Amino acid sequence: RQAGGVTQRDPRFSVVSDSDLQFFESVLGDTGGVVTDPHELAPFNKDWMGKYEGAARVALKPKTREQAAAVLRHCNERRLARGVGLVPALSLLQGGNTGLVGGSVPVYDEVVLSTAAMNQVLAFDAVSGALTAQAGCILENLDSHVAEHGYCMPLDLGAKGSCHIGGNVATNAGGLRLLRYGSLHGSVLGVEAVLADGTVLDLLTTLRKDNTGYDLKQLFIGSEGTLGLITAVAIHCPPRPSAVNVCYLAVPSFEAAQQVFVAAKQQLGEVLSAFEFLDRESLLITLRHLPGAKDPLPSCQARRTARRGPLSRAAPLYVLVETSGSSAAHDGEKLGGFLEGVMAAGLVLDGVLAQDGGQARAMWHLREGITEGLRHRGAIYKYDVSLPIGAMYRLVEDMREADWPPIRVAGYGHLGDGNLHLNVSAPAYSEELRQQIEPFVYEWTAQHRGSVSAEHGLGLMKAGCIGYSKPAAAVAVMRQVKAALDPRGILNPYKVLPLPAE
Ligand code: FAD
Ligand code: 2HG
Ligand code: ZN
Numbered sequence: 001r002q003a004g005g006v007t008q009r010d011p012r013f014s015v016v017s018d019s020d021l022q023f024f025e026s027v028l029g030d031t032g033g034v035v036t037d038p039h040e041l042a043p044f045n046k047d048w049m050g051k052y053e054g055a056a057r058v059a060l061k062p063k064t065r066e067q068a069a070a071v072l073r074h075c076n077e078r079r080l081a082r083g084v085g086l087v088p089a090l091s092l093l094q095g096g097n098t099g100l101v102g103g104s105v106p107v108y109d110e111v112v113l114s115t116a117a118m119n120q121v122l123a124f125d126a127v128s129g130a131l132t133a134q135a136g137c138i139l140e141n142l143d144s145h146v147a148e149h150g151y152c153m154p155l156d157l158g159a160k161g162s163c164h165i166g167g168n169v170a171t172n173a174g175g176l177r178l179l180r181y182g183s184l185h186g187s188v189l190g191v192e193a194v195l196a197d198g199t200v201l202d203l204l205t206t207l208r209k210d211n212t213g214y215d216l217k218q219l220f221i222g223s224e225g226t227l228g229l230i231t232a233v234a235i236h237c238p239p240r241p242s243a244v245n246v247c248y249l250a251v252p253s254f255e256a257a258q259q260v261f262v263a264a265k266q267q268l269g270e271v272l273s274a275f276e277f278l279d280r281e282s283l284l285i286t287l288r289h290l291p292g293a294k295d296p297l298p299s300c301q302a303r304r305t306a307r308r309g310p311l312s313r314a315a316p317l318y319v320l321v322e323t324s325g326s327s328a329a330h331d332g333e334k335l336g337g338f339l340e341g342v343m344a345a346g347l348v349l350d351g352v353l354a355q356d357g358g359q360a361r362a363m364w365h366l367r368e369g370i371t372e373g374l375r376h377r378g379a380i381y382k383y384d385v386s387l388p389i390g391a392m393y394r395l396v397e398d399m400r401e402a403d404w405p406p407i408r409v410a411g412y413g414h415l416g417d418g419n420l421h422l423n424v425s426a427p428a429y430s431e432e433l434r435q436q437i438e439p440f441v442y443e444w445t446a447q448h449r450g451s452v453s454a455e456h457g458l459g460l461m462k463a464g465c466i467g468y469s470k471p472a473a474a475v476a477v478m479r480q481v482k483a484a485l486d487p488r489g490i491l492n493p494y495k496v497l498p499l500p501a502e
Pocket of ligand 1: 096175
């Protein structure tokens with residue numbers, strides 16, 4: 001079990017009984033919200049990567065906040081053994097189950113509380129762009145919904161077809177357009193959450209400005225299911241850009257990629273909407289394993305010259321640059337100037353500008369599909385780190401130089417945000433290898449004052465690793481917040497900040 005140091009079930013938690021199941025049926029039975037059939041339960045127990053697997057006996061799918069509150073209150077209050085103190089059942093909150101750190105699946109037999117049936121759009125204000133939706137709405141569906149009014153969602157990610165807006169908020173997902181639209185801490189206007197004891201916290205306003213006391217909704221953004229169940233979200237949507245351009249450039253080094261980024265910021269200014277990078281290893285793996293992936297620059301020979309032989313003189317790195325604006329002529333002129341400049345300066349080996357929507361989608365399919373491509377390559381050890389941009393790619397190079405058993409190291413990510421996705425692939429999972437790689441990556445990151453979780457969260461994988469990126473005093477305050485909102489520790493146990501042993 002890849003359990004982030006968790007080795008045994010916490011005996012303070014009770015086991016789901018038949019009377020619990022009867023109670024759940026009484027609350028959710030009419031709407032088919034109690035799942036106990038082993039076949040139907042299987043997807044709730046297994047994560048997207050197939051790396052983490054729990055043994056929940058029941059998954060619950062409330063449709064309303066009242067149903068969610070009744071279930072949570074029950075889990076929190078139930079005491080099994082008279083006189084032995086509090087023995088709560090434990091609950092695990094799940095959205096689209098696309099998380100990459102083992103946060104969304106049970107570790108043992110937790111009750112899974114899923115937002116899958118909370119999928120209603122509640123309101124959209126076409127003047128302000130404020131969207132209010134239940135937490136289980138799928139991100140891509142919301143984007144289609146607001147597109148009808150000329151708006152777009154302020155975040156986009158490869159998992160958009162499955163992830164829920166509640167899960168996005170709970171993980172503070174970053175994604176492909178954070179560079180342009182900022183983090184969810186800025187675009188989320190309101191949150192409705194149910195606390196562990198069933199209290200409904202209605203902070204679902206759509207105001208841009210509201211300085212009445214502490215901004216409690218911020219606590220839930222990035223809380224990874226440890227502070228309460230997010231049942232609805234209000235979010236500010238920007239106008240949908242009518243002119244979008246995408247280009248894909250081969251660059252000779254990470255140094256050159258940084259200079260291209262600076263040129264993009266200076267010359268593309270307000271229309272720059274994404275600046276992503278991938279290295280040749282990421283490209284090779286994706287071209288090989290992702291259905292429909294095409295090399296946008298076959299002239300750069302992103303192939304191996306011979307089986308297991310050296311790589312051809314292909315470019316080592318590629319960047320994907322996107323502009324989004326409201327005037328095709330204006331953006332095209334800016335982009336043309338930018339491309340001429342970086343070519344003339346020798347910062348780019350070769351490049352291609354998407355000529356239509358189909359070509360642009362193909363470039364994004366390649367970038368967004370790296371995670372999927374890697375999934376088909378065997379055992380993957382994923383690291384999602386924030387680093388000063390200048391240091392970011394050195395971690396990939398140092399990993400390649402270290403004396404590990406046969407592994408392949410792929411580096412890609414959100415260059416514009418200083419967010420590296422370091423993926424190490426090996427023929428099979430090995431606890432020994434994990435114990436070598438992990439301290440190396442985390443210590444390297446801490447030495448460069450980076451963060452061991454840029455956007456995916458801590459989940460189970462990094463429960464216990466927070467100390468690499470946060471001082472002890474900050475962790476102590478976090479524990480106090482957790483104790484105030486979930487005193488019995490029933491929400492997403494073993495994750496993020498595990499309960500201290502008694
Ligand atoms: P889940 O996976 O179900 O849950 C994630 C965490 O949030 C868990 O801890 C869970 O307990 C908690 N949670 C879920 N719903 C709620 C709720 N309603 N209330 C309280 N807690 C809740 N992440 C990025 O940041 N950027 C990316 O670019 C990106 N790309 C991805 C691409 C792919 C192909 C995949 C598979 C994943 C990607 N992710 C990315 C990771 C993932 O964090 C996001 O997909 C997404 O934000 C998770 O949403 P979800 O609904 O699937 O949540
Ligand atoms: C991305 O940017 C996602 O594609 C996933 O955050 C990263 O799989 C990964 O390591
Ligand atoms: Zn990412």
